[in-house]
Amino acid sequence: MSYIHGYDPVTLREVVNSRECRERLDELGDQRSLPALLERVWLLKVLDRLDDALDIADQTVRTARMAGTRKDLLRARILHATVLQFRGSLAAATQELTTCALEAEGAGWASIAAFAYQHRGKVQYDAGDFDAARADFKRALFARQSTATPDDQLESTLLAIDAAERRRAEAGAAVAS
Template sequence: MEVANEALRQARFTGDREQLAAARLRRAQVLQFQGKLPEAASEMTAIAEEAATHEWTRIEAFARQHRGKVHFDQGDLVAALADFKAAVFLREKHGASADQLESSLTAVLIVESILDERHAAP
């Protein structure tokens, strides 16, 4: 967390808002990894909204992908699926690498599979 906070401070000094959003997103990932899921989701939501406003498609896709993971960890599969699908769309839009696109597509397939199993269970 100390490194993430320092990166955030450095990004603030540059004056580049897109780089600041990316640093905030990395810090939110640290919160996620620490198990502080509500805080991580809140920050990722703010970043996704800011990125959408400024058409920073790459950052928005990254925020949606990771917020989807937070929703998944919280057991909110419907919200996770929505974020993963949005990440697929955004990554296709900005021409992301095949690995990034595959990551999002795999997440969609996994969540859809779990939801299908739940709906099929008696």
């Protein structure tokens, strides 16, 4: 079941039903499997419980490092970076996402690289660097088009490109006046 009901066209954040997310979080309880930890981090993040999300994200990265694959570790690190982003640590999030994107590209994992670029674009977007955000969203789109990416992920990337272009145009108009 997807808990994402769309994306805010201004902030690019996930639109979720908080009640559904809280119920799922309760269902997960204290499960310690890597998939459960990843899901808990995401749920805590979208519920704006960022201190808890960061604690579990740190635990998730350690678990992936000890018991997961390289892909698992990249996914955990990307999710960790998104928590940093939501907490306002944009430079740290950018650095982590850059490292993850380059590692994924080097290994030939286009879907993970796309995931990292998409989120790095969101960090750039939050920082007000709409040119860099647009470039990252385009990189994510090209990577996603090279794989069997679900339509909802392609749509979220296209929405992000449009938002970055719109915000770039608005910023340009504000400077010109």
